[in-house]
Amino acid sequence: MKRLLVATFAICLFSTLAGAEWVKINGPATKVTVLESGPERTLLEVLPGGFTIERVDIAGNKHAVIDMPGAAPLLETGSPSLPFLASSVIIPDRQNVELRVVEAETFTLAADPVVPSKGNLYRNVDPAKVPYSFGPAYANDVLFPESQAKLSDPFIMRDFRGVTVRFYPVRHNPVKGTLEVVKRLVVEIVPAKGVAANPFNRSKGSINREFLPIYQNLFVNFSAQAVRYDTLSEAGLKMLII
Template identity: 25%
Template sequence: MKKETVIVIIGILLLASLLPISKADVLPDQYIEQNNVTTYKYLSENELIITFHLPELLQQQVITEIGEFTTLEIPNAGFIGKIGTPQLPAVTQFIAIPTFQLSVQTLDVHLMETRHIDRIYPMQGPDPDCDCGEDPVFYFDESAYQTDVTSPENLVELSDTGKLRDIPFIKIRFYPIQYNPFQKTAFIYDFITIKLTFASHEPLNVEPNYSEKPFYELYKNIFDNWQGFIEYTVFQQPASTLENGCDYLLITHQNYYDQAKQLADWKHTTGLMAKTINVSEIGTTFTQIQQYIKNAYETWTPRPSYVLLFGDAEFIPATYVYYTYTDLWYATVNGTD
């Protein structure tokens, strides 16, 4: 957060859990959920089959300063590859899971086509921060294009587990295009099917009054298997130690307390329970403030869905990460954030 002479108001969103407290007494034999690239088929609460199907593969020729390359692109997908090496499409999905204890098995893959491609376009570096009048550097690792290795090695990768407001999740990446630059050959898969098997697990703890919390649509948009997940997962409400929580937590300095309190009063009129806290009550360092927010998240009822930091950096410190100041880490209170 850059220091300013004016009041700076930073809002932090603490994502809310929106789940039924228990699943149906009688589960369907199976449940199928589908988007434009992936089908999720629940066989039971511990078995999930995921099938990726290649929607479309776009191919174009690009002329560069060192010759002609071919680009391969899947609409709305990303890429993998080190800078200067072949840039290959990757489709990323985030799915909600009942436990981090799971195993993965590849059930089936279908090689649609083997295609001759002289050179796939290399991955480039990030765009420059400014228009300095200089031509951007074109990155090309010639040694990578002389390597007789097909990559990526695996068609599916599971990584980056975490929690989002009580809900465990995992990131799945599908790599439907493999490429051997030495043999100038691309292997194109149109179907990849895997099976996730979850270990036995306890019910997931979720907060009370979930249906009144925000972000229901956001959860549906983030987790591609959301409906199947809530159909096949058991939830319970944890015991809370405090009953004096709030929906909207404002943390401020004495200089701005009156203004923050006015905002809190207005939030009350909109239906949100709001609470105003002076940093003199909880501490002025990043660690002290972050621990206060974490404690509120873990013990209050209701626990905050929003946190507003009211004041500039000399009163509510920001952290310096990745070459910039940020307040993001105040909101990392769940799981391995």
């Protein structure tokens, strides 16, 4: 059952840090924890650490620049430039999957309009010379992005099929002038009806040891999933995963 706890926090949550305001959520660092990982479900818990808000002037009006350590900015031109977190998980080779929000604990803050993204600029483009543009999201009385988390299309990384989960720990309602901040989010990736996109036709029950560091860095549930497979070197020798 989805449980939503919403509380409005006072402005005392803020502290000044090098010209920016630090909004503490759970601590200095964001934590993504695998609570459960098996063939029928992967359960993830996200505890954002915090973020900074810095004010800038656009056409004589104050706007907020939001930055979160360990997160990347959304690059949708003309939409609020908000941070997102990403974690990749191993999923079944030939199963369609979907994401569900299991628990969401949030609080709401009053805020200046968030600066719009200038999009994904080439390296030879000076961002300072690209004007801001305000797209349709600024006229809608809804939160942007519209969901707290979403799945990418499935991809194949040599020995595994995976998806990337995007988490949106800060969402913005430009009309109301508010931020919805996630304090704790629990999501599950579970089997779904329908034809699986990009299925993986596995031809062997082993994985290559040379790719272990890549898998360990990429997939947050790698340790739980890797025990199902033998590990081989390029020479074909088995080794034990610890």
